[in-house]
Amino acid sequence: MEQPQADPVALEAVAGAGDDADAYRIRPLELGDISKGFCGLLAQLSPSAPLTEDAYRTRFAELARLGADHLVLVAEDAATGRLSAAGAVLVERKFIRRCGTVGHVEDVVVDAAASGRGLGECIVRRLVEHARGRGCYKVILNCTPELKGFYAKVGFEEKNVQMGLYF
Numbered sequence: 001m002e003q004p005q006a007d008p009v010a011l012e013a014v015a016g017a018g019d020d021a022d023a024y025r026i027r028p029l030e031l032g033d034i035s036k037g038f039c040g041l042l043a044q045l046s047p048s049a050p051l052t053e054d055a056y057r058t059r060f061a062e063l064a065r066l067g068a069d070h071l072v073l074v075a076e077d078a079a080t081g082r083l084s085a086a087g088a089v090l091v092e093r094k095f096i097r098r099c100g101t102v103g104h105v106e107d108v109v110v111d112a113a114a115s116g117r118g119l120g121e122c123i124v125r126r127l128v129e130h131a132r133g134r135g136c137y138k139v140i141l142n143c144t145p146e147l148k149g150f151y152a153k154v155g156f157e158e159k160n161v162q163m164g165l166y167f
Contacts, residue, residue, distance in 0.1 A: 024084060024114075026122055029072035031060055037083045037111075038074065045109040069093075071130050072107075075119045085110040085119035089127040091134050103131025103139035124154045 029038065034056045042048075063070045068091070075085035087108035091101050105127050110120045131139045142162045143151055152158075 023078055024075045024117070024119060025078060026073055026075050026126060029060070029074050029086070031057065033074060033083060036076065036081055038086065041083050041086055041109055041111055042107065044112065045107060068130075068134060071127065073123050073126055075110075075114075075123060077114070083111075084114035084117075085123050087120075087123040087127050089131050089139070091131065091136060097137050100137045101131075101135055103128070103134070103136040105131075105139060105141040108141075120150065121154055124151070128155070 034051075034053055039051045039056070063072070070088065070090050072086065072088045074083045076082070077084050085108075088106045090104045090106060092104060094100050094102060105124060108120060108124060108127075110117075110123075128139050139156075140159075141151065141156065148158060
């Protein structure tokens with residue numbers, strides 16, 4: 001099965017702070033990551049019903065067909081092989097701005113046990129660089145008020161108001 005395409009900025013990087021500098025590898029999501037705790041990691045972000053392996057494989061294939069317009073990055077713990085962080089960027093093709101593109105950062109999560117190691121910052125910075133490499137004129141995201149400081153630290157500023165309609 002085809003792997004999602006990623007630009008070179010987002011591929012194979014080491015992340016971590018201080019003594020953890022070689023402890024994590026930032027890389028694109030792989031098909032086998034369901035067995036490395038990917039779904040459990042996402043459940044820390046937003047509780048939901050368990051995802052079956054078939055559903056995971058189907059969605060993975062759908063996202064792979066989008067190529068570089070959808071990138072999911074993960075941080076893999078080099079010692080355990082488990083995933084400790086994840087995030088995604090979607091590239092939206094628009095008519096405004098001379099058919100410009102916008103990056104949407106989504107589903108950024110760091111495992112509670114790995115918090116404070118710089119993984120979230122590393123993931124977000126690489127997602128932003130991927131969007132920049134795809135020609136996006138801006139990158140946007142939604143977050144809770146408690147996370148505004150974190151995202152400001154990586155260059156985001158508060159703009160407008162988020163609204164939602166959930167089903």
